[in-house]
Amino acid sequence: MPISAAPRRAPLLEFTDVDTYYGELHVLKRVNYRVDEGDIVCLLGGNASGKSTTMKTILGLVRPRGGAVSYAGEVINTLSTAERVRRGIAPVPEARRLFPRMTVAENLEMGAFTRSDRAEIAADLDRVFELFPRIRERLGQIAGTLSGGEQQMVAMARALMARPRLLCMDEPSMGLSPAFVDQVFALIQAINRQGTSIFMVEQNANMALSIANYGYVLQTGEVVVSGDAKSLRDNEMVQQAYLGEMKRAG
Amino acid sequence: MTATPLDAGEPLAKPVPTWRERIRGAASRRIALVTVAAAAFAFPLIDRNDGDVDAAANALAFAILALGLNIVVGFAGLLDLGYAAFFAIGAYTYGIFSSYQVQPEWSSFWEPLQWLGLVARLPGAGGPDHVHFTVSFWLMLPVSAVVAAFFGVLFGAPTLRLKGDYLAIVTLGFGEIVPIVARNTPSLTNGAMGLNGVAPPNLFGYAFGVKSMPYYYLGLALIVFLIFVSVRLRDSRVGRAWMAIREDEIAAEAMGINRSRLKLLAFAIGAAFAGMTGTFYVAKLQTATPEMFTFPVSVMVLVMIVLGGMGSVAGVVLGALILQLLQSWFLQDLTQWVHALGRVSGIAFLEEIDLVQSIELIFGVILVVMMLYRRDGLIPAQRAVTGLSHAEQTAVPSRGGIAGEFVVTRRPPDPAKPLLEVRALRKSYGGIKAVQGVDLTIMPGSIVAIIGPNGSGKTTFFNLITGLVKADGGTVRLCGEDITALAPHLIVERGIARTFQNLRLFANMTLTDNVLVGTHARTTTGALGAVIRGPRVRREEEEARKRVASVLSIFGNRLLPRVAHLARTLSYANRRRLEIARALVSEPVLLLLDEPTAGMNPTETLELTDQIRTLRERGITILLIEHKLNVVNEIADRVIVLDHGEKIAEGRPEEVHRNEEVLRAYLGRTAARAAS
Numbered sequence: 001m002p003i004s005a006a007p008r009r010a011p012l013l014e015f016t017d018v019d020t021y022y023g024e025l026h027v028l029k030r031v032n033y034r035v036d037e038g039d040i041v042c043l044l045g046g047n048a049s050g051k052s053t054t055m056k057t058i059l060g061l062v063r064p065r066g067g068a069v070s071y072a073g074e075v076i077n078t079l080s081t082a083e084r085v086r087r088g089i090a091p092v093p094e095a096r097r098l099f100p101r102m103t104v105a106e107n108l109e110m111g112a113f114t115r116s117d118r119a120e121i122a123a124d125l126d127r128v129f130e131l132f133p134r135i136r137e138r139l140g141q142i143a144g145t146l147s148g149g150e151q152q153m154v155a156m157a158r159a160l161m162a163r164p165r166l167l168c169m170d171e172p173s174m175g176l177s178p179a180f181v182d183q184v185f186a187l188i189q190a191i192n193r194q195g196t197s198i199f200m201v202e203q204n205a206n207m208a209l210s211i212a213n214y215g216y217v218l219q220t221g222e223v224v225v226s227g228d229a230k231s232l233r234d235n236e237m238v239q240q241a242y243l244g245e246m247k248r249a250g
Numbered sequence: 251m252t253a254t255p256l257d258a259g260e261p262l263a264k265p266v267p268t269w270r271e272r273i274r275g276a277a278s279r280r281i282a283l284v285t286v287a288a289a290a291f292a293f294p295l296i297d298r299n300d301g302d303v304d305a306a307a308n309a310l311a312f313a314i315l316a317l318g319l320n321i322v323v324g325f326a327g328l329l330d331l332g333y334a335a336f337f338a339i340g341a342y343t344y345g346i347f348s349s350y351q352v353q354p355e356w357s358s359f360w361e362p363l364q365w366l367g368l369v370a371r372l373p374g375a376g377g378p379d380h381v382h383f384t385v386s387f388w389l390m391l392p393v394s395a396v397v398a399a400f401f402g403v404l405f406g407a408p409t410l411r412l413k414g415d416y417l418a419i420v421t422l423g424f425g426e427i428v429p430i431v432a433r434n435t436p437s438l439t440n441g442a443m444g445l446n447g448v449a450p451p452n453l454f455g456y457a458f459g460v461k462s463m464p465y466y467y468l469g470l471a472l473i474v475f476l477i478f479v480s481v482r483l484r485d486s487r488v489g490r491a492w493m494a495i496r497e498d499e500i501a502a503e504a505m506g507i508n509r510s511r512l513k514l515l516a517f518a519i520g521a522a523f524a525g526m527t528g529t530f531y532v533a534k535l536q537t538a539t540p541e542m543f544t545f546p547v548s549v550m551v552l553v554m555i556v557l558g559g560m561g562s563v564a565g566v567v568l569g570a571l572i573l574q575l576l577q578s579w580f581l582q583d584l585t586q587w588v589h590a591l592g593r594v595s596g597i598a599f600l601e602e603i604d605l606v607q608s609i610e611l612i613f614g615v616i617l618v619v620m621m622l623y624r625r626d627g628l629i630p631a632q633r634a635v636t637g638l639s640h641a642e643q644t645a646v647p648s649r650g651g652i653a654g655e656f657v658v659t660r661r662p663p664d665p666a667k668p669l670l671e672v673r674a675l676r677k678s679y680g681g682i683k684a685v686q687g688v689d690l691t692i693m694p695g696s697i698v699a700i701i702g703p704n705g706s707g708k709t710t711f712f713n714l715i716t717g718l719v720k721a722d723g724g725t726v727r728l729c730g731e732d733i734t735a736l737a738p739h740l741i742v743e744r745g746i747a748r749t750f751q752n753l754r755l756f757a758n759m760t761l762t763d764n765v766l767v768g769t770h771a772r773t774t775t776g777a778l779g780a781v782i783r784g785p786r787v788r789r790e791e792e793e794a795r796k797r798v799a800s801v802l803s804i805f806g807n808r809l810l811p812r813v814a815h816l817a818r819t820l821s822y823a824n825r826r827r828l829e830i831a832r833a834l835v836s837e838p839v840l841l842l843l844d845e846p847t848a849g850m851n852p853t854e855t856l857e858l859t860d861q862i863r864t865l866r867e868r869g870i871t872i873l874l875i876e877h878k879l880n881v882v883n884e885i886a887d888r889v890i891v892l893d894h895g896e897k898i899a900e901g902r903p904e905e906v907h908r909n910e911e912v913l914r915a916y917l918g919r920t921a922a923r924a925a926s
Binding site: 022024025026048049146148149150175176177178179180203204205206219220221243 | 916
């Protein structure tokens with residue numbers, strides 16, 4: 001149930017009563033989400049609640065058994081992952097998943113795989129270097145030898161090379177040192193300011209809600225609370241369950 | 251917008267099984283088994299055509315080969331392209347000792363053997379008398395198995411460090427060498443002409459002769475026995491260790507598995523199966539030529555496994571039977587039908603088709619179709635994910651640590667002496683100094699945290715302690731014993747267990763089996779014990795399972811409802827919990843946790859923090875790598891900070907947070923603010 005009704009713009013991504021299964025296991029149960037153009041939307045939830053499945057459903061790695069996933073006003077349930085990327089959905093996957101034996105430059109090139117406009121790709125590369133000056137220094141390095149924080153930046157940069165309208169980030173702060181976590185969240189905001197909408201799964205709920213404008217809370221495959229970021233942060237249940245303000249039982 | 255219609259009445263709770271599903275349970279499996287056994291037994295009595303029975307007996311031989319190769323490829327994950335070599339070794343071992351091929355001159359040395367019935371004296375025509383080997387088939391059956399197993403170890407030993415493609419190429423070489431040696435050693439094998447006059451078996455005076463029926467029943471008896479052996483091995487400590495190696499060699503080692511030994515064991519047992527088959531096959535044909543054991547045979551057996559389902563005992567038997575009978579029954583019949591069709595329709599082309607000749611093409615098509623539509627084979631080795639009720643899926647975080655029955659059974663170490671002492675530990679990769687001269691002393695019962703920027707050498711430090719990476723210099727001592735140079739599985743036996751930053755679970759094994767692999771270092775069942783399954787083995791398995799259940803209960807209903815699921819279906823945080831359970835069940839004195847709370851939200855993190863504290867209270871010393879400072883602050887007695895492989899600070903958490911160098915290298919804006 002939404003706990004606040006903020007005025008919203010045109011939907012870029014929308015889930016309507018989506019059901020997904022793994023074999024017999026019912027994972028997402030009639031889930032509804034909406035990401036508007038220009039939003040940062042974050043998805044909170046305990047583990048095994050269906051967050052990663054949500055990501056896979058957006059990208060077409062898991063097909064819903066019921067309901068509709070629509071993007072830019074079109075139902076995309078049956079589209080292949082490649083086609084979704086071509087239309088502007090770019091993933092920054094959990095645990096980065098760079099191509100570890102390729103150089104940083106080659107990883108970035110792979111990000112632009114679906115595009116052919118050489119001049120614009122070069123322009124985007126410059127834009128990426130502006131956001132991530134550190135990457136320019138590392139272009140020739142084998143991606144697998146980068147530190148975790150640098151890998152996260154390359155993963156974000158690679159996704160941006162697809163010139164996405166929607167960036168899907170799965171746990172961008174996982175395994176990063178505190179200093180890097182700050183940087184990554186600052187970069188997410190910078191990317192968003194340049195016009196890319198962001199859908200983000202993040203365990204660091206405090207950080208995520210501090211930069212998001214809307215949020216959903218998933219529990220055992222169902223959306224139990226949704227609302228603008230501030231109202232979620234003030235919600236007692238969210239504080240208890242996700243922000244670590246749980247009282248000790250005994 | 252067009253939404254796909256929903257299955258409206260779908261209940262969230264697990265549906266009650268229908269009568270159909272219930273019947274599909276254990277009882278139906280027993281009925282199926284009895285039916286198959288009865289049909290197999292009655293077949294030669296019903297079909298009196300000797301050619302059909304002969305084809306069936308050959309199919310059984312190939313089914314045994316498939317069972318043997320399944321142990322190497324399906325269970326242990328070692329791709330062997332030269333498996334026919336062992337088939338050949340078994341065949342020639344029996345062939346040479348039961349034919350007229352080798353005839354040394356007679357001397358008094360042979361007399362006791364003659365008395366035992368192993369040799370006979372051939373009167374020489376004019377010259378000296380000669381020896382004729384007449385070793386019984388029944389004796390040679392186990393002997394061939396042992397000889398083939400010996401060669402399995404011999405061929406396996408140089409390939410131990412290899413995996414995947416490299417291993418496949420080396421085994422391909424061995425597979426080529428053996429028939430070439432057979433062809434070029436005519437004194438022993440009669441070369442390309444082949445051994446002749448191999449003696450058929452003889453049972454209590456009943457000569458098997460040239461009729462197919464006795465061989466069919468012999469093959470049936472062998473396959474029943476070897477299915478039994480396969481199943482017993484699969485469901486044992488040994489089988490789980492093989493699958494662990496298949497899934498992740500490094501994690502298997504870190505759980506206490508001696509991978510060299512277990513790989514050789516897989517090679518040896520797989521070869522033994524082939525050796526027995528070779529003996530059976532040659533006794534049936536009464537001849538052996540090098541052409542019977544060439545590369546296409548190895549490939550054919552591999553195809554049978556892929557078709558049936560890699561790692562699935564019933565599957566590989568079915569796959570072998572289908573492909574063999576396809577070749578010897580159906581294709582011949584089908585060819586004749588096509589010819590008849592050609593005659594009737596007057597299309598000359600059809601009359602010339604010989605489907606048996608294009609058997610390779612047909613195998614190829616079958617394989618491609620399988621890969622497209624049923625990758626796990628006809629009878630897959632793994633079960634699908636079962637449904638869970640809403641209550642089983644729901645997990646509510648709670649504080650207060652571990653309430654469950656889990657207890658630490660190991661004797662606690664001497665509290666006055668250091669548990670772990672690390673001195674001047676060093677490791678470089680090329681020019682990069684990953685760890686340079688780190689010292690660390692951990693007293694029993696403490697919790698020590700390592701923090702530091704990404705890439706500062708924390709994980710390398712763990713790899714050095716657990717023996718996964720060899721140190722360039724320095725020492726690691728556990729309870730005073732130098733363990734620096736020990737193999738990883740020996741370090742686990744001494745009481746250090748770990749989890750991995752990037753999660754190294756055995757993805758295609760169930761949760762229960764994953765944790766059972768963790769008990770490897772504390773159990774002893776070997777291959778023979780697993781097959782016989784005596785009372786001691788049974789008790790050990792039962793205790794291991796009890797212990798697994800108690801360790802899994804630490805995490806409440808997060809893992810317990812899913813014990814029969816495959817590890818790869820778990821969510822990220824639950825994988826972390828499963829890794830901790832797997833490490834704990836090896837009864838460590840020192841537990842190394844590499845970012846245990848990564849992928850958990852703040853509330854779940856608190857829950858795990860409390861659980862770690864409980865582990866310490868119950869006697870386990872803990873060294874952890876962690877980025878979340880609230881975790882470190884709350885549970886660590888001491889913190890060490892690594893940067894560029896060097897220890898830049900050490901002390902109580904609050905001391906470390908004030909250190910200027912730490913602030914600059916690591917903590918950054920938010921954390922520094924939180925700490926001040």
